[in-house]
Amino acid sequence: MAENKPRIVVGVDGSPGSRAALRWALRYAEHSNGHIVALIACGIPALIDVVLPMSEDDVAAQAERELRKAVEETRVLLGTRAPVEQRVVRDHAARALLDEAQEADLLVVGHRGHGGFVEALLGSVSQHCVHHAPCPVVVVRCAAGWGSQT
Template sequence: MSEDEPRIVVGVDGSPGSRDALRWALRYAERCGGTVTALIAWAPPVLVEAAPVPPVISDEEVRTRAEQVLRRVVEETAAELATSVPVHQDAVCGPAAGSLLERARDADLLVVGSRGHGGFVGALLGSVSQHCVTHARCPVVVVRPAAR
């Protein structure tokens, strides 16, 4: 990777909105000769005392599942577009918005979907995308859902 290649960070969580964002980022990178970092953020399971207590999932299992989701979404989307854009995959432990902002600190562009896994249906802009738009040091593209 040369310093002249635009660096694009995209949030991926497996949702249709994040797949649209990855698709957009890959197409953009293809046109400008950039590289893409696809990031999924995961958090350790939170235990709340309630009866009955379900089996506990370990941090390692959560990390592994996040990496599997990321790998699958990147592979499927790259194959669908028949692109050879370099995609670096990054699974990080932490809140999605903060993790994206940290990774995009020195990026040329941050791409997010308008809604992911969370929030409520019908929100115009999800909390992660809103936080990124408000706090990112680089330009942010919020990809609206594709017509389905």
């Protein structure tokens, strides 16, 4: 924790749930004078005899664009100029988030609700983070009406 500022890691993948998590994290950081690390994970699984339409570098570049877009749009929506450190990690999302959370005070992830009973359950990444994170975890649900916004 640098200069007693809480270090807040937030997972971003462009989904409505991750954008809700980013909004929550930015608001929390403003109130706590925290430092945000927004992380997007991109990894190409090892597949045999499958031709992928993009190279690993193209996937990472696309992930970086998605992260930058989500952060910029969310900052505009909230009217904040809070600094956000942006990281693209070539790994599975849960592993990347847990690695980054090793030095964090808080990990914030989104919930990918599917409606009905399934909405009461956590997604695999958020569930893995809740069970294995070395710090407190906030799982943010995407409120109705926010799905099309940032």
